[in-house]
């Protein structure tokens with residue numbers, strides 16, 4: 214059975230039945246709380262195989278999507294395209310710093326070879342057939358898709374990381390990835406085998422980002 218078939222068969226399911234809920238909750242919490250950012254330079258072979266990658270993108274496809282407009286896409290960067298991406302990174306550095314040394318340019322090129330699996334995440338803005346769905350909502354959908362993808366890779370034991378950086382909006386990168394004028398490159402997603410563990414960062418206390426609406430204080 215392919216990954217697509219096994220995931221599609223899940224569509225018949227609703228939430229886990231009562232007896233299984235604690236197990237699912239524990240699994241979800243473990244995955245969510247132990248995922249962590251790993252720099253692509255720390256991600257090595259083996260990377261995910263074709264069946265795993267298909268499963269990760271099926272997970273991405275389960276992201277919330279207001280209007281079901283699919284406002285994002287991913288472009289995989291295979292091994293034989295890494296050198297071209299490296300040139301884009303080097304060119305972007307030259308444009309920022311005309312005095313960049315050969316060593317710095319070589320380092321910029323080398324960054325494109327890090328991580329066995331790399332894909333560019335791209336979002337489409339409102340200048341399409343769905344102007345009623347603002348960019349903020351499209352980016353949330355993409356963020357959820359990326360998180361689904363990262364958690365799926367994490368469940369398989371892979372490390373992962375997101376990288377953006379100063380080359381993202383350069384004409385060279387837009388040309389290399391054939392971005393449409395209404396598209397924006399958001400970040401690269403890298404997946405691979407981590408060289409070693411890293412402590413999981415302390416997460417912010419919900420008290421820092423949760424409040425309760427108090428209508429008595431409202432002046433509406």
Ligand SMILES: Cc1cc2nc3c(=O)[nH]c(=O)nc-3n(C[C@H](O)[C@H](O)[C@H](O)COP(=O)(O)O)c2cc1C
Nearest residue numbers: 248249250251252374375376377378399400413414
């Ligand atoms: C859109 C996006 C772009 C990111 N780009 C970078 C980056 O260029 N370099 C980097 O070190 N981390 C990048 N990150 C990852 C964050 O640094 C990381 O998620 C944060 O430090 C929290 O760590 P954690 O994911 O382990 O909780 C990016 C994250 C997002 C959402």
